[in-house]
Amino acid sequence: MSAGIIDFFVLTGFLGSGKTSLLRDVLTAETASDTAVIVNEAGEVGLDGVLLRESGDDVPMAMLSNGCVCCQVGSDLAFTIDRLIMAPRPDGLPPLRRIVLETSGLSMPGPVLRQLATLAEHRMRVAVVATYDLTRGLDVATFEEAAAQWAAAHRIVATKADLAPRALVDAPLAIAQLNPVAEAIADADRAAVVPTAFAPLTASLPLREVASDLTAAHPRLALCLVRPRGEIAYADLASWLDNVAGRLGERLLRIKGLVKVHEAPRPLLVESVGTVFSPPRQLTADKPPAPFIVVIARDIVRNELEQVEPSGLFAFSWREPEREAAKGGIRAEWVT
Numbered sequence: 001m002s003a004g005i006i007d008f009f010v011l012t013g014f015l016g017s018g019k020t021s022l023l024r025d026v027l028t029a030e031t032a033s034d035t036a037v038i039v040n041e042a043g044e045v046g047l048d049g050v051l052l053r054e055s056g057d058d059v060p061m062a063m064l065s066n067g068c069v070c071c072q073v074g075s076d077l078a079f080t081i082d083r084l085i086m087a088p089r090p091d092g093l094p095p096l097r098r099i100v101l102e103t104s105g106l107s108m109p110g111p112v113l114r115q116l117a118t119l120a121e122h123r124m125r126v127a128v129v130a131t132y133d134l135t136r137g138l139d140v141a142t143f144e145e146a147a148a149q150w151a152a153a154h155r156i157v158a159t160k161a162d163l164a165p166r167a168l169v170d171a172p173l174a175i176a177q178l179n180p181v182a183e184a185i186a187d188a189d190r191a192a193v194v195p196t197a198f199a200p201l202t203a204s205l206p207l208r209e210v211a212s213d214l215t216a217a218h219p220r221l222a223l224c225l226v227r228p229r230g231e232i233a234y235a236d237l238a239s240w241l242d243n244v245a246g247r248l249g250e251r252l253l254r255i256k257g258l259v260k261v262h263e264a265p266r267p268l269l270v271e272s273v274g275t276v277f278s279p280p281r282q283l284t285a286d287k288p289p290a291p292f293i294v295v296i297a298r299d300i301v302r303n304e305l306e307q308v309e310p311s312g313l314f315a316f317s318w319r320e321p322e323r324e325a326a327k328g329g330i331r332a333e334w335v336t
């Protein structure tokens, strides 16, 4: 049983992108003794669980085998988490501090996160870790699921570096094209990857400016850099975010940003995966970057965000793909 905050990692990534292999590395690390694992087999033969069991004999492990976790209507996931948290810890093991849920390769992250949001009674800090398969690179970005998984990620881990060492070099840039606010973890040394990828999520935002000259990776994906024109009232910010979610609906993949509001002395972190928002919180770090919000959405019509009320609070810079650009070379500039 656990008394403290639990770091809950949703390990997502497209089919065959190396999730289970990464999780095996987690389980063989020395720090695995405070960890429990949930595997979603999505109707496959239960191979992932078997592979993981090989690596983490002592680690509590639960299987969700009745379908894809994001499609389950009931509270199977909630029940499983409850059970893991409430179970007495095996002799000699420290309290439970970390749970990793490996989702199936076709899971959409939004519904999973929505289910997790219903578990407020457990003190959990949720982070999304997505795999980026270096041998396939941006090719799978054409799949809606892959694009949504990357867009939802706090961290994106380059996998299969031994098979594609040249792609590893370009990975940080490629990852930034998919989600400029995710932390890119691209390291040939697997032993270094695991502690970084599954470290507790602290202040969350990578404190760097979003580069203004990136290129878009997916023909249906658009990124918008939204700059507040100044300090704004919290009520206006909340209405704007709410209206963006209402207008874009399922097309909204990710919002992440930092905004200065009248009511708070420090900038507020605002964040959503899909239309599910985390409660805003004040950034504690020194020297925050200039306020910005990144909106990642698919099939967005130009000027759509500009029309969201209350209007006039923000300046918008769009990063859109050029529809006719060649595959693999879809380039676009921020247009102010």
Ligand SMILES: Nc1nc2c(ncn2[C@@H]2O[C@H](COP(=O)(O)OP(=O)(O)OP(=O)(O)O)[C@@H](O)[C@H]2O)c(=O)[nH]1
Pocket (backbone or CB within 6 Å): 013, 014, 015, 016, 017, 018, 019, 020, 021, 022, 048, 104, 105, 159, 160, 161, 162, 163
């Ligand atoms: N050489 C090499 N192979 C890897 C690496 N990571 C994964 N693989 C291989 O890639 C294949 C898929 O890896 P998995 O870890 O099962 O991928 P997954 O994302 O869990 O797959 P699904 O659960 O089917 O979505 C397996 O054959 C792995 O052995 C790696 O770092 N190097």
